Amino acid sequence: MKYLTEEILYIFWSFQDKSKDNSNRTFQEEVPGVLAYGYWEKGKLGSLSFPYTVWPQGTVLRRHFLTGENWEVLEWKIRIDEWPKPDAWCDILKETLQVMHKNGAKVAWFGRDNHFADPPYLFSPHYMTDSVYAVYFANQFVCAAHLGKPYESISDDLLLALHALIP
Numbered sequence: 001m002k003y004l005t006e007e008i009l010y011i012f013w014s015f016q017d018k019s020k021d022n023s024n025r026t027f028q029e030e031v032p033g034v035l036a037y038g039y040w041e042k043g044k045l046g047s048l049s050f051p052y053t054v055w056p057q058g059t060v061l062r063r064h065f066l067t068g069e070n071w072e073v074l075e076w077k078i079r080i081d082e083w084p085k086p087d088a089w090c091d092i093l094k095e096t097l098q099v100m101h102k103n104g105a106k107v108a109w110f111g112r113d114n115h116f117a118d119p120p121y122l123f124s125p126h127y128m129t130d131s132v133y134a135v136y137f138a139n140q141f142v143c144a145a146h147l148g149k150p151y152e153s154i155s156d157d158l159l160l161a162l163h164a165l166i167p
Contacts, residue, residue, distance in 0.1 A: 002150035038100030090143035097136035123163035125156040
């Protein structure tokens, strides 16, 4: 049985618990949310702003940066309190990824939590099959997962095409 898209798009969200004994403990909980990524060659990532206006009110963002010898990846961890309307979903994903692409990302995509592979394995079907569900590259957008429908990811053939774009 396939799960609906919104039933499997969860992220791990960290929070601090300040107990009475003044010990700050960090915990994680699984919450509804998505991960947007952008890939840049090293030194090409500038500053860019998250498009809050396209997301439902109450959406919360955390930024993370991943780096390697020749690459940089910006990760937007997006906590969702209320899922968008299904007919607006792909447009929201597209507008979010366009921000990254217009700011120089070679590839921008949405992927499931715990399914990221560092280059040179980025987009390798061996490591990332079933994890990427929306992608923007070379002024093209593909959205495979739709709210209210069984989860779908982009094809392994498209993953291979994206893998070829990454040095």
